[in-house]
Amino acid sequence: MRGALKACVVVATMALIWAPAQARADGYVSPWVAANSGVGFESGNVFDNGRAGFGVTAGAMGAGIFGGEVDFGYSPSFFGTTSDFGSNSVIDVMGNLIVGIPVGGTHGGGVRPYVTAGLGLIRTQVDGGILFPVSSSTNDFGWNAGLGVMGFFNEHFGLRGDLRYLRTLENNSSSTNIDFDPGGFHFWRASAGVVIR
Secondary structure, three states: OHHHHHHHHHHHHHHHHHHHHHHHHHEEEEEEEEEEEEEEOOOOOEOOOOOEEEEEEEEEEEOOOEEEEEEEEEEEOOOOOHHHHOOEEEEEEEEEEEEEOOEOOOOOOEEEEEEEEEEEEEEEEEOOOOOOOOOEEEEEEEEEEEEEEEEEOOOOEEEEEEEEEEEEEEEOOOOOOEEEEEEEEEEEEEEEEEEEO
16 A cells, blocks of 8 residues: 555655646646536445535646646545434545647636546545445546646636546455556546636
8 A cells, every 4th residue: 555655645746746847838727526426336336415525725737738636625524424323524636637729729718628537545434324334545546547637718717617437446365466457446527717827
């Protein structure tokens, strides 16, 4: 697990180091709110209940086309109510590459559809409740991929909509190596927020 956390730190650091070099061209911060759905496990347990989450994404794009971003998301009561599951949550931290098409240019108003993908950490925590009396906490190496659009009203302010799929990677329990096969925990996240550049 230490290897997974080290890899997450390396990916996030690379995105942060690379982003400031491009920030002169087009840096941005986007706080957002989201609905999570399609939550499931390979075991067949599905929690498709549209739980809410929130977070922030920060990054930069050179010429509005290629860039890097760091995405942080927090979803309290992810699996259900505290009476059923106890205190429970999911946290994700991802370092992503982003590719966009700046329709209308990189200054002033315009629209930018984009695709994004990257690697990072997905942390789940369940403290136990009536329906799920067992406490569990995991830190898993994971990945995410998605698409969205940023629309700018002027030079500095706009809106952003985003749809992402997040999934853990298999952790080989017999060693510290990560197996890049799809993991058992996965969900979709639809988010909307403001974007400030």
